[in-house]
Ligand SMILES: Nc1ncnc2c1ncn2[C@@H]1O[C@H](COP(=O)(O)OP(=O)(O)OP(=O)(O)O)[C@@H](O)[C@H]1O
């Protein structure tokens with residue numbers, strides 16, 4: 001099983017949009033995929049028309065594994081499941097703070113899922129919290145959307161430093177890519193040209209800012225499921241290919 | 251809770267368009283693009299997976315197939331073509347191991363771009379793990395191909411979210427060996443969407459009540475296998491006859507031979523193509539048993555024909571020998587390597603290389619023999635002999651005068667025991683061979699040469715074969731017990747013999763290679779020498795254990811058991827009389 005987290009300290013950079021589309025692509029290739037919606041706003045759950053309430057309540061929480069299993073919902077796409085935000089927020093924080101290694105709890109929670117899924121995609125909220133630290137500890141890779149401005153590249157440096165301090169031995173692979181890029185803006189063009197040259201790896205695929213991506217909220221499904229001939233569609237496919245290539249072999 | 255999918259047979263005259271309309275009239279539906287899926291079903295020649303309640307499929311996952319179809323933007327390959335002419339994207343190929351008897355058991359999946367074959371070559375993963383210990387050295391072979399064209403509906407809730415999947419599926423099979431294709435029954439499938447159990451149960455009931463379909467626990471694979479002419483579980487190299495004690499000896503013996511011939515023939519193709527080494531092994535065992543039956547069940551067939559067939563089966567045994575020797579050598583090699591100290595194991599590598607080099611030409615020789623005219627003629631003549639009508643019963647007419655099959659032989663006297671009841675012949679033959687084993691065994695002393703043990707082993711094998719041929723004529727527990735007892739002795743003699751053969755192989759290789767330019771290097775020869783020493787030690791251990799093992803076989807108690815087995819009026823005969 002591979003675990004990839006969509007992560008950025010900044011909000012509104014395209015994390016959820018990317019998680020939803022990559023999840024779709026992975027499942028379409030036959031990867032048994034789970035998107036784990038860690039954001040209390042439940043944007044990923046919204047895209048899949050999944051209501052975010054969990055049955056069972058607090059009592060069932062004691063039997064954590066069964067609650068987890070019961071909370072997972074199938075999406076409209078075969079092989080693609082989703083763990084709704086509600087689960088993550090009503091229960092996960094509590095669960096994580098128990099035990100003597102709160103930063104390692106997620107690993108235990110994930111264990112039973114390893115048999116069921118080939119890929120888990122975490123859609124993270126834009127913050128550093130106990131949840132995100134747990135994610136860092138289990139993720140094989142952090143996929144970081146960068147809006148091509150100087151500010152966003154600086155936060156990437158900060159994240160890199162943070163990871164190397166916290167997880168000196170087993171920091172996840174850091175895979176930044178440019179998101180919501182607008183080539184009509186001079187700043188975007190300049191940043192995209194200069195950053196990879198500064199010795200930092202940035203994936204080659206660039207997700208353009210387009211109206212069609214924005215309309216995903218109206219369709220309530222991945223853009224790949226309804227738009228065929230779109231610049232962003234090709235960009236997401238390219239991104240998924242690069243991510244696969246960067247991951248250790250299955 | 252994970253619900254199991256439900257599956258229904260659709261009547262052959264059912265209108266799939268109308269069916270889909272009824273579904274969409276009941277509930278709002280979405281529809282995914284249709285896919286054509288091709289799955290190859292694998293098993294070993296002797297059906298080890300099937301017998302363990304498992305089926306193994308290899309093909310594109312449905313998701314990958316759908317993605318592939320969509321992206322090719324072409325119409326899906328038609329199921330009518332009998333083949334899904336797909337250019338298969340390698341990373342969507344998946345091994346699926348199912349347990350059809352338990353439909354709620356989740357299938358075990360493993361990605362593998364590599365066609366299944368030997369387990370040792372399968373990439374690591376959960377399927378390989380699950381199959382470990384089940385397949386041994388047998389190769390997984392494609393038994394049938396199941397081609398399914400699926401129309402895929404999604405039943406939606408008020409948020410237009412998919413809550414149940416419904417598939418209408420037309421199916422065909424293709425025989426991978428012959429290319430023959432044909433229709434299989436159409437099916438309707440319901441697939442639960444995780445987290446929507448209530449909706450699934452509702453649709454299930456609707457299908458049952460409104461469409462009038464009954465769920466089947468459908469090992470669809472079984473349908474596809476049968477259609478392709480497979481008989482799952484139908485092969486076994488074990489002897490299993492049902493003989494009638496009063497049956498004429500010549501007829502009963504032909505029945506035994508026919509069973510052996512069937513096994514022999516079943517293995518020809520696999521041995522010729524070298525699918526795995528068990529084919530040749532089973533072929534040779536059937537040949538050895540045939541020869542043993544020809545010479546040991548005496549005086550039931552005309553002597554001239556027996557002599558002729560004995561010679562020709564001896565030829566078969568001989569031309570299949572070199573390949574079997576090489577197989578055994580290679581199969582033993584890992585165990586031999588383990589005997590060496592770790593630091594020397596690599597030294598043996600050139601030996602493996604040498605054997606692998608010889609492999610192709612030896613296998614080609616074998617294939618040539620199995621495609622040769624003498625072999626063809628042997629099978630043909632042997633069939634003709636076994637299928638020829640039996641000489642008339644002396645009570646019904648003149649013996650010897652009405653043998654239509656052997657006109658030239660009509661002057662020869664009829665075989666002495668041809669008309670005797672088979673039980674009588676069996677008793678006599680087993681007794682004779684038992685006496686021979688005893689006297690040969692008693693003659694063996696500490697100083698006897700290995701050849702004597704080898705001879706004893708041969709006699710012992712003959713005794714075992716006789717008991718196995720005639721097993722059904724005796725009281726089941728008794729005969730099983732005596733066969734088992736004989737096997738203990740055979741095991742001891744086998745260990746002695748096998749280590750001797752291994753040592754001899756090594757010695758012969760060393761002698762042939764040691765003085766050849768560019769032969770195997772000295773370090774390898776040294777390692778081989780070390781192995782020969784070890785094998786000789788082991789042989790000595792088997793040798794020193796022999797006298798005790800034989801004493802067990804030659805005990806009064808065992809003699810009494812053989813007597814009880816062979817004394818007349820006991821066992822099957824009386825049981826049959828009672829009925
Ligand atoms: N490539 C794009 N082109 C146009 N609009 C985009 C693109 N990617 C994302 N958006 C829009 O930008 C907004 C934020 O995107 P998204 O929710 O994916 O970001 P996020 O990083 O997950 O945000 P948050 O930090 O709030 O979770 C959404 O309205 C989305 O539709």
Ligand SMILES: [Mg+2]
Nearest residue numbers: 015016039043
């Ligand atoms: Mg988000």
